[in-house]
Structures are given as C-alpha cells and as structure tokens.
Amino acid sequence: MSDDRKRQSAKAVSIEPATMPAGGWGSVSEVTHILLDQHVAGKDSRLLMRQNKPDGFACVSCAWAKPANPHPFEFCESGAKATAWETTSRAIGADFFERHTVTALESWSDHDLEDQGRLTEPLRWDAASDKYRPVAWDTAFAEIGAALRACQRDQVVFYSSGRASLETSYMYQLLARMYGNNNLPDSSNMCHESTSVGLKKTIGVPVGTVTLDDFEKTDCIFFFGQNVGVNSPRMLHQLQEARRRGVPIITFNPLRERGLVSFTNPQSPLEMLTGSETAISTQYHQLKAGGDTAALMGLCKAILARDDAAVAAGGQRVLDMPFLHEHTDGFDDFAAAVRACPWQDIEREAGLLREALELAADVYCNSSAVMAVYGMGVTQHRNGVQNVAMIVNLLLMRGNIGKPGAGVCPVRGHSNVQGQRTVGITEKPELAPLDKLKVQYGFEPPRKPGMNTVEACEGILARRVQAYIGLGGNFIRAVPETAMMEAAWRELPLTVQVSTKLNRNHVIHGKASYILPCLGRIEVDRQAGGAQSVTIEDSTACMHGSRGLAEPAAPGLLSEPAIVAGIAKATLDANPRVDWDGWVADYARVRAAIAETFPEIFHDFEARMWTPGGFRKPLAAAQRIWKTESGKAGFTVPDTLQGDPDTAGRDPDALTLFTVRSDGQFNTTIYSNDDRFRGVKGSRMVLFMARADMARHALSAGELVTLRTPSDDGVARRVAGLAVVPYDIPEGCVAGYFPECNPLIPLWHHAKESKVPAAKSIDVLVERMASGSAS
Known part of the structure; x- marks a missing residue:
C-alpha cells in the first residue's frame, strides 16, 4: 500500500473505550454480521452446528482441542468467521481479472483482496496483459512440471501453511523428497519453531x-x-x-x-x-x-x-x-x-x-x-x-x-500446523523417517538439510531460489523484510499458489505464476471412491477426522490431494510404489501409507480417526519418560535476562515494538479493519503507545507517525501513516498490527536456534509526519 493510502487509512480510524468482555453479545453480533456480509446461505450457516463435532468438520481456523463431548455450539467467533469466509457466496471468475490488471490489484488492501470471494478456476499470469487468464488443469500441471524438471533440485521451495490435512501434508512431503530436497518450510517456522x-x-x-x-x-x-x-x-x-x-x-x-x-x-x-x-x-x-x-x-x-x-x-x-x-x-x-x-x-x-x-x-x-x-x-x-x-x-x-x-x-x-510436522513436513532430515521412506517407496531420500522459512527468504533475496510452491498461506505477507522480499519475489522464475482466495502472494508474483484454486475443508470432496474425509491434529496432539459438508464453491475445483498428485505426476518419474491416482481416489489409501510410515502413532488409523475427542499420539514426557540426551528432563541456565540482545547500545529514543493481531483477523486473513477488543474502528494503521512515551516524544492522540528500524545494515525499513493511540502498555513499548508492521523486521532478527522471526521485540524509532491526524 502506498504512503498516501496509509495516510487515508489512518485518518479514517476512530478510537472508543473498550471494556466489554470476550464473548457475549459482541461475539454474537460479529458472527451475525459476517454471515450476512458474506451472503452465506441459510443451509450453510447451519454448518456451524457441525463444526468441531466428532461427525462433522474440523475448524479451518485455530488448532485448539476438539472435546469428546462438545458444546451444542462448539465454535467460537473466530471459527465462525473462518467458516463464513470459506463458504461465502462471493466468487471470482475470469471476468474479475478482465477488469483488473495485477499491478492495479497491488494497491488493494489485504481485506479487499480476500473479500472478493472464492477462486474458481486455475489461472496463469499473462505478462503481455498483466492479467491472470484461465488455464486448463492439465496444461497448468504440465507447464509447472516442465519448469520444475528444469530447475536445480535443491533450489525449489515447497512451503505449506497449517491448513492442509494430514493426508495432503504426507503426499506433499513425499513429493518434495522424491523431487530431491528437504526444502519444506512451513508456518511453524514463523511461530512455534x-x-x-x-x-x-x-x-x-x-x-x-x-x-x-x-x-x-x-x-x-x-x-x-x-x-x-x-x-x-x-x-x-x-x-x-x-x-x-x-x-x-x-x-x-x-x-x-x-x-x-x-x-x-x-x-x-x-x-x-x-x-x-x-x-x-x-x-x-x-x-x-x-x-x-x-x-x-x-x-x-x-x-x-x-x-x-x-x-x-x-x-x-x-x-x-x-x-x-x-x-x-x-x-x-x-x-x-x-x-x-x-x-x-x-x-x-x-x-x-x-x-x-x-x-x-x-x-x-x-x-x-x-x-x-x-x-x-x-x-x-x-x-x-x-x-x-x-x-x-x-x-x-x-x-x-x-x-x-x-x-x-x-x-x-x-488448524493442522502441528499435524503436518507429525507426518513429515520438516526441513530437518533428522526429524523425518527417511530410512522408512526409502524402503517403503524405493528411492533414495535427500539427506541434506533443507531451507526453513528464514533460509528460504535468504535464498530468494540472493536470487538462488528458482521456484516456490505454496500449499496455502500468504507467504510474502507473513514474512519479515517486506520491501526487499517483494522486490526479490518478482525475480523468481516460477511461483505456484494452491489457494482458496485471492491474497497478496498472487499479486506479488514470479515471472511465471500460477494460481491453483482448491476445495476447502468444509466442502464435500467427491472423488472416484466417493465422498472423502481427511484428518488433522490439534494443539494437544490428538488426531481427528473431518468430513466436508458444504457444496463446493465451483464445479471445477480440485482437492488439495488432487493438486499435489497432479504436480507430482507431471514432475516426477513414474514410481510403481506410489499410486498417486489411487491415493486421490480414496484417501483411506493415503492413511494406510501414513500408518505404514508411522506405525507407533497411526496404527489402526482408519478405525480410530472418528474417535470422539480424537486419538492422541504417544508423548513420552507425559508419562515421565524423557527422550533427551541424558534420559532426564533438563534444567537450562539462561544466557541472559535480555529478551532482545540486539538492542545493546540502542538509541536512547528507541522503543520496543511488538506486533499483535486483532479480533477481526486470523493470521494474514483480515475479516475487517475493526478491533472491538481494543476500541479501534476503521483502520489497522495504528500505534498503541503509553501516555508517558507520547509525552516524551511530544505526540498527541491521533497524530500520524512513521516508524523506522535503527539498524546499521544499510537497509531502510519504515512504516508510515500510523495513528498514535494512547493505551495501557508498559512504558518503552509500543504495539502495532501484524502483518502491517512486518516491513520493520530485519530478516536477521530471528530467534537463536529456531530462526523464528522476532516479531515480538523490534527496536524502532518514532518520527512525526508532516501533517494529519486521525479522528
């Protein structure tokens, strides 16, 4: 978004005292509003009664546990918003892209892009017109496969968000390893690594x-x-x-x-x-x-x-x-x-x-x-x-x-960010069952460590990465170093996005770009073997079945397993031990393969997947069995009390920024520009600030400021047009929304050992803008 648009957005913000509890009538009002706003049909709104139920579908939002004896309404405001967002009556067809060039769409907000509705047909970017054009599925797979076969095998990235099922995730990690690398970064790299x-x-x-x-x-x-x-x-x-x-x-x-x-x-x-x-x-x-x-x-x-x-x-x-x-x-x-x-x-x-x-x-x-x-x-x-x-x-x-x-x-x-790791989505070869996969599928799995999210970004910035395949997510919006990453992203030879809705990763694209629209988890997934079900793992390591109930948004959509299989068949040499078509026809065959690879966790998978409350994978520590080097649980002496050692010798005027999410969003999906829990309406371009810090910087409520990162690496990082909001926040700290503040995070500013971007502690300087204030 341009600085002018940011200023306009900031001017539209209004702030009200927020004292309401979580839940209550505010939650009911939010759910009702989004169901009406997304034109969710009455029959689809009843889907909420089957959400997170043992015989229904697992929420596509968060990964919180699903109880064996659920409440009558076993969904929350966030989950209802996610369901409405996926089952919306709005849809994007070829006519939408006839009206809008991709360059023009770059100025749209995150909310406005996704609010257009469901993607309904495969698309390929046309450089001459700067528009996405429909492309046949077989053509898309053939062209993607040809491009991948021409790439250097260790320079292709296979990213996955936490949305994909256990079945899809297992197929995806096998595709990557049979292709020849362990480049399987995922959303865990950005949060709980x-x-x-x-x-x-x-x-x-x-x-x-x-x-x-x-x-x-x-x-x-x-x-x-x-x-x-x-x-x-x-x-x-x-x-x-x-x-x-x-x-x-x-x-x-x-x-x-x-x-x-x-x-x-x-x-x-x-x-x-x-x-x-x-x-x-x-x-x-x-x-x-x-x-x-x-x-x-x-x-x-x-x-x-x-x-x-x-x-x-x-x-x-x-x-x-x-x-x-x-x-x-x-x-x-x-x-x-x-x-x-x-x-x-x-x-x-x-x-x-x-x-x-x-x-x-x-x-x-x-x-x-x-x-x-x-x-x-x-x-x-x-x-x-x-x-x-x-x-x-x-x-x-x-x-x-x-x-x-x-x-x-x-x-x-x-919703399945933990589960995809369980079935092999990891860049660390020591954590994957490579020897088992070798015997099971008759190939030599790669043993070289793959790229995590930060390393994938480093490879993209260095122009080493030749192709990016995205199984869900909005990678370019979620990662740090936004300005540099967007510039480098445009130089990628190939980007492929498996998606349900339009997002910034489609309008910031590679030289060859494909959008492959998929069925959502809530939708009926009809294959040759009949309607299919999938599985996910929740935050407490319990596995659950999930059965789609809504009619698909469009007749031509493919499921995620079908898309992964289509890319695999077009890219890999035939392997008689991997029947991609058979797996797509009947996901039970994928689950049988998962059980063969991970028998300790997934034995009797088919029989247990509908267990109320889920079945739990074995966790030794819960039984006081410690699978550590010493055989015991280990105390750790901290190296320092400092949360951010990068701030040593910091500018005395610097503040510590941490990013937050609003009640109107889930990850990079923005349902609205309001945040009722913090009293913000009309904009996400705000900076929450202690009154003492406002006084120290001579700032007034609603004044527009620019944040910049005071690093000495020669990179200018700044976010302009933030409206100052007085807030109950510790002195010396400020807060702003994710992902709007991601441009301020240096790529090198990440957790030691895990390389998680350190978005909760960013050194920033506040600068007053020339003029303007929010209401």
Missing part, C-alpha cells in the same frame, strides 16, 4: 504435554504471551470452568487482553440475559515486551527462597525433591544461577516489581498441579527458545510435568 526446539531439548518431545482433561484437574494456570480471546477463544470455556472451581489464573502479558480479563459465555442464556461476566485472570502482570525470561527467573528465585526458608525452619520442602532427583538433571547449576541473579536486574528486564513476582510465586508454591499456557509472545523473540526452556524450568521445580492437571501447553495457530 521455538517450542519445537526448546521442548525437544528439555523434555524430549517437541509439543505440549497437556490435554483437555488436564484443565479439569489443574489447580493453577499460568499464562504467558497468549491472547486467548483472539487466537483460541474456545479455550475460554475451559478457563471459565476452571475459575468456577476457584482455580487461580496468573497472566504475564504486556497488554491487558480482554479474553484474559473477563468472559461472558454466549452459550449461557442466563449470562447473556444478565450480562454477567467471569473474571479470568486472578493476577495480571504487564511485563515489558521481551521480559519473559526475567519474569520467569524472578518466579524461580522466589520459589527457591521459599524452599530455603522451609529447610531452615525444618518444614516441608517447596521443591519436589524426589522428582528432581529421579527425573531431572542440571538443577544444581540452574539453582546457583538463580540465586546469583540480582533482583534489580530481574525487575529492570521484566518491567515488574519483586513484590509482584513473589505474589505469583506464592500461588505457584501453594498449588499441586500447575499448567503453563503460552503463545507467540514467548516464541517470537531472539531468545524465544530460552523463554520456552525457562517455562520448563518453572514447571520442573515442583514436578509439574507428567501428572494430571499439570504440564506445558503451547497454543498452536493454524
């Missing part, structure tokens, strides 16, 4: 240990950097039930997010009629952005002090010493580091007082089963892996992993 690395290293599994049942048995929940009201609203049911039992919920987050403040259950007639609210957090600590390690260090220090006092008094130990001796190593080194860490350093880096941390530690010490829930506010930092390890440290001190009601609960984003 810090979890995969940190948990694997400390407790031996790359995912959380908590199930829905644990919410019924816990007696304390700690929240770190996760906005439940926007990113996983169905969890509010578990939190409300926990609060009714008197379970304390202690939150650490820079912003006071409405979903962690109060909740009115839309499924309760009494609550809706009376306007009653459930207070969610019993303590709310607004730490500085990047202050997670320091806050956790303070909690651990306070816990150790209470244990020391108990020992001195001859009382019962606070620490679970039998657990520590039998199941952990490294505790003595960790305890020594904690004791040596000064409180003044903890307070400075956390932005919290010692008394506040001791108050939270008291609750922890008096609880016997503690869960730690966290999101990208923990993982998207330079020290994101260290943050995850510190959460593990906290839990291990009192044996809070591997017992009922306790454990670590990372909240994943897109």
Whole structure:
C-alpha cells in the first residue's frame, strides 16, 4: 500500500473505550454480521452446528482441542468467521481479472483482496496483459512440471501453511523428497519453531504435554504471551470452568487482553440475559515486551527462597525433591544461577516489581498441579527458545510435568500446523523417517538439510531460489523484510499458489505464476471412491477426522490431494510404489501409507480417526519418560535476562515494538479493519503507545507517525501513516498490527536456534509526519 493510502487509512480510524468482555453479545453480533456480509446461505450457516463435532468438520481456523463431548455450539467467533469466509457466496471468475490488471490489484488492501470471494478456476499470469487468464488443469500441471524438471533440485521451495490435512501434508512431503530436497518450510517456522526446539531439548518431545482433561484437574494456570480471546477463544470455556472451581489464573502479558480479563459465555442464556461476566485472570502482570525470561527467573528465585526458608525452619520442602532427583538433571547449576541473579536486574528486564513476582510465586508454591499456557509472545523473540526452556524450568521445580492437571501447553495457530510436522513436513532430515521412506517407496531420500522459512527468504533475496510452491498461506505477507522480499519475489522464475482466495502472494508474483484454486475443508470432496474425509491434529496432539459438508464453491475445483498428485505426476518419474491416482481416489489409501510410515502413532488409523475427542499420539514426557540426551528432563541456565540482545547500545529514543493481531483477523486473513477488543474502528494503521512515551516524544492522540528500524545494515525499513493511540502498555513499548508492521523486521532478527522471526521485540524509532491526524 502506498504512503498516501496509509495516510487515508489512518485518518479514517476512530478510537472508543473498550471494556466489554470476550464473548457475549459482541461475539454474537460479529458472527451475525459476517454471515450476512458474506451472503452465506441459510443451509450453510447451519454448518456451524457441525463444526468441531466428532461427525462433522474440523475448524479451518485455530488448532485448539476438539472435546469428546462438545458444546451444542462448539465454535467460537473466530471459527465462525473462518467458516463464513470459506463458504461465502462471493466468487471470482475470469471476468474479475478482465477488469483488473495485477499491478492495479497491488494497491488493494489485504481485506479487499480476500473479500472478493472464492477462486474458481486455475489461472496463469499473462505478462503481455498483466492479467491472470484461465488455464486448463492439465496444461497448468504440465507447464509447472516442465519448469520444475528444469530447475536445480535443491533450489525449489515447497512451503505449506497449517491448513492442509494430514493426508495432503504426507503426499506433499513425499513429493518434495522424491523431487530431491528437504526444502519444506512451513508456518511453524514463523511461530512455534521455538517450542519445537526448546521442548525437544528439555523434555524430549517437541509439543505440549497437556490435554483437555488436564484443565479439569489443574489447580493453577499460568499464562504467558497468549491472547486467548483472539487466537483460541474456545479455550475460554475451559478457563471459565476452571475459575468456577476457584482455580487461580496468573497472566504475564504486556497488554491487558480482554479474553484474559473477563468472559461472558454466549452459550449461557442466563449470562447473556444478565450480562454477567467471569473474571479470568486472578493476577495480571504487564511485563515489558521481551521480559519473559526475567519474569520467569524472578518466579524461580522466589520459589527457591521459599524452599530455603522451609529447610531452615525444618518444614516441608517447596521443591519436589524426589522428582528432581529421579527425573531431572542440571538443577544444581540452574539453582546457583538463580540465586546469583540480582533482583534489580530481574525487575529492570521484566518491567515488574519483586513484590509482584513473589505474589505469583506464592500461588505457584501453594498449588499441586500447575499448567503453563503460552503463545507467540514467548516464541517470537531472539531468545524465544530460552523463554520456552525457562517455562520448563518453572514447571520442573515442583514436578509439574507428567501428572494430571499439570504440564506445558503451547497454543498452536493454524488448524493442522502441528499435524503436518507429525507426518513429515520438516526441513530437518533428522526429524523425518527417511530410512522408512526409502524402503517403503524405493528411492533414495535427500539427506541434506533443507531451507526453513528464514533460509528460504535468504535464498530468494540472493536470487538462488528458482521456484516456490505454496500449499496455502500468504507467504510474502507473513514474512519479515517486506520491501526487499517483494522486490526479490518478482525475480523468481516460477511461483505456484494452491489457494482458496485471492491474497497478496498472487499479486506479488514470479515471472511465471500460477494460481491453483482448491476445495476447502468444509466442502464435500467427491472423488472416484466417493465422498472423502481427511484428518488433522490439534494443539494437544490428538488426531481427528473431518468430513466436508458444504457444496463446493465451483464445479471445477480440485482437492488439495488432487493438486499435489497432479504436480507430482507431471514432475516426477513414474514410481510403481506410489499410486498417486489411487491415493486421490480414496484417501483411506493415503492413511494406510501414513500408518505404514508411522506405525507407533497411526496404527489402526482408519478405525480410530472418528474417535470422539480424537486419538492422541504417544508423548513420552507425559508419562515421565524423557527422550533427551541424558534420559532426564533438563534444567537450562539462561544466557541472559535480555529478551532482545540486539538492542545493546540502542538509541536512547528507541522503543520496543511488538506486533499483535486483532479480533477481526486470523493470521494474514483480515475479516475487517475493526478491533472491538481494543476500541479501534476503521483502520489497522495504528500505534498503541503509553501516555508517558507520547509525552516524551511530544505526540498527541491521533497524530500520524512513521516508524523506522535503527539498524546499521544499510537497509531502510519504515512504516508510515500510523495513528498514535494512547493505551495501557508498559512504558518503552509500543504495539502495532501484524502483518502491517512486518516491513520493520530485519530478516536477521530471528530467534537463536529456531530462526523464528522476532516479531515480538523490534527496536524502532518514532518520527512525526508532516501533517494529519486521525479522528
């Protein structure tokens, strides 16, 4: 978007006080509005009654767990928006592209692009007219296959979002490896790779240990950097039930997010009629952005002090010493580091007082089963892996992993982002069953490490990548370094997007570009073997069947498995052990192949896929079996309390920016420009700022500013036209929306070890614009 459009957008913004609870009539109003706005037919609106049900379809939005005994309305506002967005009556045909050149579409907003409706036929960009033109499926596959065969095999990227099913993901990773590389970056690289690395290293599994049942048995929940009201609203049911039992919920987050403040259950007639609210957090600590390690260090220090006092008094130990001796190593080194860490350093880096941390530690010490829930506010930092390890440290001190009601609960984003990793989507060859694939399919899998998301971007910027295949997602909008990436993207010889809706990755395209429109998960998938079902994995490592129920948006759409098979057949030499056509005809055959590759997880796959609540993959740490190098759960000594070591010697006028999502979006999909939980209407070009920082920079509410990154690498990174919004935010920190603020993130500014872009801690300078303000 041009700076002029950004200014116009900023001028349209209005700010109102936001005090409503999550859920309630506001949620009902939002769902009703989007169903009407997208012209969702009455029969399709009834689909919501089958959403996240054992005999229905898995939500295409977040990956939160699906209960065995669901609520009558087992969907949330975000999930209803996703369903309306996919089952919309709006559609894009060839006539749309006759009216609009691709260059003209570049000026459209993210919302306006997707709001045009469903893509209905395969398209190929025509350079002469600068328009997408219809192309036959067979022609598209043949041309894509010919181009891929001409590429250098290790310079092709196979990206996947978290939308694709287990069946599609398995086929896709096989396509990439039979093609000749492990270049399988995915959306995990942009969010929870810090979890995969940190948990694997400390407790031996790359995912959380908590199930829905644990919410019924816990007696304390700690929240770190996760906005439940926007990113996983169905969890509010578990939190409300926990609060009714008197379970304390202690939150650490820079912003006071409405979903962690109060909740009115839309499924309760009494609550809706009376306007009653459930207070969610019993303590709310607004730490500085990047202050997670320091806050956790303070909690651990306070816990150790209470244990020391108990020992001195001859009382019962606070620490679970039998657990520590039998199941952990490294505790003595960790305890020594904690004791040596000064409180003044903890307070400075956390932005919290010692008394506040001791108050939270008291609750922890008096609880016997503690869960730690966290999101990208923990993982998207330079020290994101260290943050995850510190959460593990906290839990291990009192044996809070591997017992009922306790454990670590990372909240994943897109609906099958965790599952695609389970079936082989990974750039790390050591994590893929390559030897098994070799025997099963009679080929030599590549052993060279592939590109993750950051490395794929580096390859694109260096003009090394020759082709990009995107299985869903809006990659160019989601990644850092927006300006440089868009310029380099146009130089890619080939870009292919498997999509349901138009987005920026279609209008910023390679020299040869194809859009391959696919069926959505909610739609009936009719193949030669009849109507097909698929499977996904939720955040708690449970597998679920999903059956499409809506009629397809257009008769010519292909399913994701059919598109992957079409590319594979056009690109790869024939292999008698891989019957792509047979797999497309009957997805049960794909599931049989998955079970053969991963028998420990997927044995009896077909029989178990419709288990109410899903069937869970084995997680050793949940049984206190530690598949680590030492054979025990490991304590980790943090390298530093700083969330962002890149800010050493920073400009004294610099602020720490962290990006947030609104209630009107899911990832890069923007449903509206409003954010009712923060009182913002009409624009996403806003900057949330503490009044003290506004005074220090002599800024007034609504004034338009430019943010720029003060890096010394010669790259100009700036976002102009942001309207200043006074907000309850820690001094020294500012917040802006993802993905609008992505141009400010240097590609090199990523988490150590995991390479997750550090979007939650960006050094920025604020500059006043020449004129203009928002209303």
